[in-house]
Amino acid sequence: MKVEARLFATLREGRGKVLGIELPEGATVADLAARLTIGRKDIAILLVGGRDAALDKPLSDGDVVSIFPPVGGG
Amino acid sequence: MYGYNGKILRVNLTDRSIKVEALDEAKARKYIGGRGLGTRMMMDEVDPSVDALSPANKLMIVTGPLTGTATPTGGRYMAVTKSPLTGTIASSNSGGYFGAELKFAGWDAIILEGKASAPVYMNVVDDTVELLDAAPLWGKALSETTDALEAAHGAKARILAIGPAGERLSLLAAIMNDRWRAAGRSGVGAVMGSKNLKAIVVKGSGKVAVADEAALKDAFAVCMRKIKDNGVTGTGLPTYGTAVLVNIINENGVFPTNNFQEAVFDKAEDISGEALAEKYLKKKDPCFRCPIACGRYCEVDDVKGGGPEYETIWAFGGDCGVSSLGEIIKANYWCNEYGLDTISAGATLAAAMELYQRGLVKKADFGDGPALEFGNADSIVEWTKRMGRVEGFGAKLAQGSYRLCESYGVPELSMTVKKQELPAYDPRGIMGHGVQYATSNRGGCHVRGYMISPEILGLPEKLDRLETAGKPGWAKVFQDFTAAIDSVGLCLFTSFAMGADDYAALYNAVCGGGITGADFVTAGERIWNLEKRYNLAAGIGPDQDTLPPRLLEEPVPAGPSKGLVHPLAKMLPEYYSLRGWDAKGVPTEAKLKALGL
Numbered sequence: 295m296k297v298e299a300r301l302f303a304t305l306r307e308g309r310g311k312v313l314g315i316e317l318p319e320g321a322t323v324a325d326l327a328a329r330l331t332i333g334r335k336d337i338a339i340l341l342v343g344g345r346d347a348a349l350d351k352p353l354s355d356g357d358v359v360s361i362f363p364p365v366g367g368g
Numbered sequence: 369m370y371g372y373n374g375k376i377l378r379v380n381l382t383d384r385s386i387k388v389e390a391l392d393e394a395k396a397r398k399y400i401g402g403r404g405l406g407t408r409m410m411m412d413e414v415d416p417s418v419d420a421l422s423p424a425n426k427l428m429i430v431t432g433p434l435t436g437t438a439t440p441t442g443g444r445y446m447a448v449t450k451s452p453l454t455g456t457i458a459s460s461n462s463g464g465y466f467g468a469e470l471k472f473a474g475w476d477a478i479i480l481e482g483k484a485s486a487p488v489y490m491n492v493v494d495d496t497v498e499l500l501d502a503a504p505l506w507g508k509a510l511s512e513t514t515d516a517l518e519a520a521h522g523a524k525a526r527i528l529a530i531g532p533a534g535e536r537l538s539l540l541a542a543i544m545n546d547r548w549r550a551a552g553r554s555g556v557g558a559v560m561g562s563k564n565l566k567a568i569v570v571k572g573s574g575k576v577a578v579a580d581e582a583a584l585k586d587a588f589a590v591c592m593r594k595i596k597d598n599g600v601t602g603t604g605l606p607t608y609g610t611a612v613l614v615n616i617i618n619e620n621g622v623f624p625t626n627n628f629q630e631a632v633f634d635k636a637e638d639i640s641g642e643a644l645a646e647k648y649l650k651k652k653d654p655c656f657r658c659p660i661a662c663g664r665y666c667e668v669d670d671v672k673g674g675g676p677e678y679e680t681i682w683a684f685g686g687d688c689g690v691s692s693l694g695e696i697i698k699a700n701y702w703c704n705e706y707g708l709d710t711i712s713a714g715a716t717l718a719a720a721m722e723l724y725q726r727g728l729v730k731k732a733d734f735g736d737g738p739a740l741e742f743g744n745a746d747s748i749v750e751w752t753k754r755m756g757r758v759e760g761f762g763a764k765l766a767q768g769s770y771r772l773c774e775s776y777g778v779p780e781l782s783m784t785v786k787k788q789e790l791p792a793y794d795p796r797g798i799m800g801h802g803v804q805y806a807t808s809n810r811g812g813c814h815v816r817g818y819m820i821s822p823e824i825l826g827l828p829e830k831l832d833r834l835e836t837a838g839k840p841g842w843a844k845v846f847q848d849f850t851a852a853i854d855s856v857g858l859c860l861f862t863s864f865a866m867g868a869d870d871y872a873a874l875y876n877a878v879c880g881g882g883i884t885g886a887d888f889v890t891a892g893e894r895i896w897n898l899e900k901r902y903n904l905a906a907g908i909g910p911d912q913d914t915l916p917p918r919l920l921e922e923p924v925p926a927g928p929s930k931g932l933v934h935p936l937a938k939m940l941p942e943y944y945s946l947r948g949w950d951a952k953g954v955p956t957e958a959k960l961k962a963l964g965l
Binding site: 300302303304306311338339341343344345346360362363364365366 | 598608610612615616641825826830928
């Protein structure tokens with residue numbers, strides 16, 4: 295399956311902004327993060343389809359995953 | 369006294385009398401300072417039914433006990449008055465360096481009364497206070513005003529001033545200090561303008577007395593460690609400023625777009641904090657004693673200066689459908705120059721754009737100006753200038769979106785609460801934040817209880833933004849806690865990292881005394897209830913604890929919050945009950961008594 299990873303702020307460094315990632319069936323958000331070499335402590339906000347998600351959430355083909363490091367408020 | 373200077377400067381602009389008064393210590397302890405003390409003094413001195421732009425209203429510039437001390441972000445002041453925009457009590461907070469300088473000059477607060485017969489400005493050098501002719505400054509924008517006053521009084525002077533918007537009584541006028549810091553909201557700049565007061569210049573040579581220097585050193589170290597270790601205050605805000613929220617809020621599907629007609633902006637990336645850092649950011653611009661330094665300094669073409677903040681980028685960007693970050697920076701610049709609240713200014717342009725979209729405003733109404741249509745980047749700059757100068761159709765804009773939409777018979781198109789423009793978060797997808805918007809004592813506002821922190825950012829813990837259960841209680845606690853922080857003289861952003869006990873420790877070290885974190889929050893609750901009482905006496909009743917009809921009735925059309933409206937009616941009874949108010953939303957005698965009111 296293929297998912298879209300959207301990265302923000304410092305997580306873009308060396309990785310890019312929007313990435314199409316092929317993952318095996320049954321892969322979770324944690325697997326995606328590992329593929330992108332993003333450590334757990336660098337993930338502050340994690341959304342799948344714009345909704346809060348946990349690292350163990352299984353992904354489906356076409357999912358959009360947004361990952362933010364600890365960032366700001368306004 | 370420690371922390372407090374013990375002195376209030378009372379200036380009557382009508383008869384030009386200048387008096388020194390002792391700070392009422394018991395009152396100061398009970399209401400802390402800043403927002404709380406200012407509200408208490410307003411309640412004691414100004415009839416809540418007064419016309420906000422009449423000489424009978426007063427404008428109070430109030431510091432907190434930690435303002436000007438060696439505490440993280442200890443430089444804030446509050447402008448407290450009755451708001452001409454909302455009719456409620458108003459207290460607008462600002463950073464920079466002015467507040468600390470006022471403490472160094474020996475004052476806790478300035479109370480401004482009456483109305484000068486001709487434009488004046490005030491010069492304060494420690495105990496020496498004089499009113500001077502401001503005729504040469506009247507009509508001048510912030511840069512020119514500040515340059516002239518620095519030339520006259522020295523570059524070390526700290527300057528607070530209004531621009532043409534305040535002079536001409538725009539209800540969106542801010543009080544500016546240190547060039548581009550703003551006590552932005554609720555039209556406080558118009559109150560200053562109504563008094564014919566252009567500026568306050570301050571130079572101080574003293575320092576704030578501290579009760580226990582060793583305890584302060586310890587508490588300071590603890591707080592600094594927390595601020596540095598926290599991802600938001602230690603890394604996120606220093607690196608990207610507040611603008612990093614553009615992508616976060618948009619990805620959550622709660623980024624109000626085209627006057628809240630949509631909640632996802634497809635060009636958010638173009639106006640994001642990441643884009644700002646890459647293209648326009650020149651340096652950080654921190655306030656007094658701030659270890660966070662979220663302030664930005666940007667340049668584009670011939671424009672340079674402070675900002676823009678997240679809320680500003682949203683107001684002129686997504687809310688107006690504009691994706692040119694350069695033009696947004698220019699609109700921000702003109703807000704600072706003319707002294708306009710960037711949130712209400714941008715959101716009012718967005719409302720005008722919807723009026724034009726619906727054919728209610730005609731092209732001819734714009735005269736020789738560009739049409740205000742969603743996505744038109746040139747129009748936001750030009751109309752910000754005309755709004756700031758209060759000229760032509762800009763004079764209508766300068767009264768804010770509620771009065772603008774009302775004049776076309778459609779007040780429901782104004783995205784306001786209590787006539788003040790809502791900030792950059794669509795509450796249809798953030799349930800607790802919606803309760804906080806509806807119940808805010810100064811109308812549409814995000815910093816009266818920043819529920820975005822738990823509901824989006826996950827601080828102090830992550831809440832599901834779509835859940836309603838428990839949220840009224842969270843909103844109440846955030847509101848009370850915030851009221852106390854706004855009163856003590858620190859920046860609200862410290863609360864991403866610090867808890868109530870930390871503020872109590874700083875307060876005790878500076879002021880002496882043994883308050884607990886719980887006492888600190890209770891003081892905030894007392895202040896909240898006092899504000900509510902002022903509003904009720906001003907005729908702003910619980911019927912105004914609501915949201916614009918669009919947010920209650922029209923489902924979000926697309927994106928992650930698709931199909932949602934805000935279920936306010938389901939949540940308000942619990943909020944009132946937790947506040948100890950009656951079912952109609954009025955504080956009960958028992959509650960007021962328990963809080964010592």
